[in-house]
Amino acid sequence: MSFSKDVKNELARVPMEDMAILHAELAAYVRTCGVIRLREGLKIDLSFHTENASVARRILSAIKRLFGSDVEVAATQNMYLKKNKQYRIRMTDEGSVRALLMDSDFLRPDNVFQMHYAVDPALLRDAQSIRAYIRASFLGAGSVTSPSKRYHLEMISHDKTHGDDINKWLSRVGFSAKGIYRKDDYILYLKEAEKISDLLAFMGASRSVLEFESTRVVKDVRNNVNRLVNCETANLSKTVNAASRQIRDIELIQKTVGFSALDEELIPVATCRMNHPEASLAEIGEMMEPKMSRSGVNHRLKKIHELAEKLRGE
Template sequence: MSLTTDVKAELVSIRNAAPTVRVAEVTTILRFAGGLHSIANRVAVEAEVDAEALARRVVRDLMEIYGVRPEIAQVQSGTGQEGVRYAVRVIAAGETLARQTGLLDQRRRPVRGLPNRLTTGSREELAGVWRGAFLAAGSLGEPGRSAVLEVSCPTSEAAMALVGAAHRLGIAAKAREVRGTPRVVVREGEAIRSILSIIGAGRTAAAWEELRQRREVRAGVNRLVNFDDANLRRSAQAAVAACARVERALEILGEEAPDHLRMAGELRLAHREASLDELGHHADPPLTKDAVAGRIRRLLAMADKRAQQEGIPDTESAVPAGLDE
């Protein structure tokens, strides 16, 4: 199952919420999953959801809270979404329900956002608003650079109402429009975990956070491996270049190379991948790494000076193209 399905399954299983919280949730579901329609000159309330369990939850809440008897029908989605969808419809008492839930104002005008009493309610009621919005039109992406919790909104006013509710809950959310559809998004990892916990998906929040931390650790390890690989590559290139220059220096100087400088050069060629400190331990008597580096540096300088005097290629000429010492 997807993370979105996991969240919705956990939210649908919530029971025994306070009546005002149930009102906030079911009203938001009606607003975000459908809304008002005119059927035979009568106002009908309809919500189209993606799971039968959610449809039955909406039916139960409407019956228990408002005393109406909705009908459920399987429908073909008009938004191109895959899978079976379920429409919960209230026709006979649609206008009364619309007034009671605040989807119609006192002048029988549709409310474009959310009823004011919901967005100014208690923390529990605000959590109910967000739970209803996610159940109706929410989605959760996997942790990573593009991690996002997103809710598609019916209007820009509804999006702004949801953003306001998030801010009152201490969650940073933003409204944006994607291909003409208003959306509310929560992007920062800690904010996503927090909003999941607040709306009641604590189990999924913990699993999502564990997955996020695991991926961050893996990404950190990959960065370190890449860093180490780069350092090893540079070290190997430097060793190849250094050995090429020493070989050329000994070739240029021949028998004229001082014994102590020749010995340092031959150590370098005999132990091509060793560090300067390791080369010093191989010397007889042992030398410090600074002493080894100094002798090799003087050997190269002496050979380059002789090459300049004789007009022949110096030690740099022996370094393979593309390598840096």
């Protein structure tokens, strides 16, 4: 089971305690996973589509509690892509359909052909209603990637006005998502791990937050270890390459003009480097009598290199 499905299953079990929450959630489902069709005689057909059984049960429960009307439930096998089941919850009572769409401010009596994707603020009068609306928007058309792969949470809108409106409500409670078009849809997304974790907690997915943070900690530790190993490897490689070049310089001087051509202060450093090819500059400095600093050793090896370059004719 995917992490996104686990999150939705947990959120679908959050209690719907009062009517304001029911209205807020249904207003979100109408705008995210609702499908409206006009039939003969200007009759309105409303159904909700989702691939998550827990979300389907939650939508069905909300409709039953508010309207108690007849509802058809169907499950079909999607033959494309992942072949997941598609659940359809269809309201069959015309009066209940109109009541829900009007109460959600998605349609208005003066013009039933114009859809209003920006929700009426009167529906979201308190923090709990806003939380319910954001939670249902995620349940209806959202997903979150497993933190073991990458940090990404998104909500899909079929209309930019709707996407901007969701972002407005997110901003009201301390979140701010970015938006981008993907084909014909407008996508709101978060990529910061802390923001995703906080939003999951805000929506009520406390168990998923623990899993998210646990995976995140392991991932961050692993990444930090890899960075340290890569850094140490790079430094070791740099030290070995520098030591090899220094030894070549010293061997060239030995074969051509001998150590007698070196200044007296350079000979101990050259000798120590030849005897300890694996040592770092700091370790060579510790072996000197008296001890020398790393920069002091490096300065003397640079002078040796300059002499070797002259002997090479460079």
